[in-house]
Amino acid sequence: MTETVVIFASKLGSTRKTAQYIAEELGADIFDLKDQSIIDLSRFGRVIFGSGIYGGRPNKLVTSFVQHNKGQLEGRRVGLFLCCAFRDEEAAAQCEKVSKEMGIQDAVFFSGVRKQLRKGVMPGVDEYVSRMKNSG
Numbered sequence: 001m002t003e004t005v006v007i008f009a010s011k012l013g014s015t016r017k018t019a020q021y022i023a024e025e026l027g028a029d030i031f032d033l034k035d036q037s038i039i040d041l042s043r044f045g046r047v048i049f050g051s052g053i054y055g056g057r058p059n060k061l062v063t064s065f066v067q068h069n070k071g072q073l074e075g076r077r078v079g080l081f082l083c084c085a086f087r088d089e090e091a092a093a094q095c096e097k098v099s100k101e102m103g104i105q106d107a108v109f110f111s112g113v114r115k116q117l118r119k120g121v122m123p124g125v126d127e128y129v130s131r132m133k134n135s136g
């Protein structure tokens with residue numbers, strides 16, 4: 001399977017836990033942009049970004065990493081997951097807007113992650129992980 005890296009920033013912890021879960025399931029490397037902002041992407045075929053949403057906007061650490069690493073990201077499969085409070089159409093519209101602004105086409109959102117983490121059941125995240133596994 002493609003070497004994958006999960007790169008995230010989290011304020012309240014949900015994105016961090018979701019990123020850890022995804023990385024573990026995919027056997028991926030993981031970086032917290034709070035700890036490290038320079039990351040060599042050369043050995044990764046796939047880069048998955050994770051961020052929370054605050055006032056409709058993703059974490060600045062993530063947007064600026066994407067901006068500053070456009071060259072490195074070219075030619076790699078790039079994905080984005082957003083942890084958010086909004087649900088359904090409202091969350092989908094928010095996700096679409098962020099996806100366009102960041103220039104990352106493959107963007108998904110996970111609503112209510114905190115509750116799911118408490119229950120230990122994350123169907124949306126599991127579905128995402130399966131899609132990543134199935135796409136090689």
Ligand SMILES: Cc1cc2nc3c(=O)[nH]c(=O)nc-3n(C[C@H](O)[C@H](O)[C@H](O)COP(=O)(O)O)c2cc1C
Binds near residue numbers: 054
């Ligand atoms: C100040 C603030 C603003 C938020 N604004 C939004 C928002 O505009 N849309 C949304 O869906 N969720 C919003 N949320 C919920 C967060 O996106 C959600 O809690 C997410 O899991 C945060 O990610 P984190 O735990 O990794 O920091 C907001 C939360 C806070 C604290």
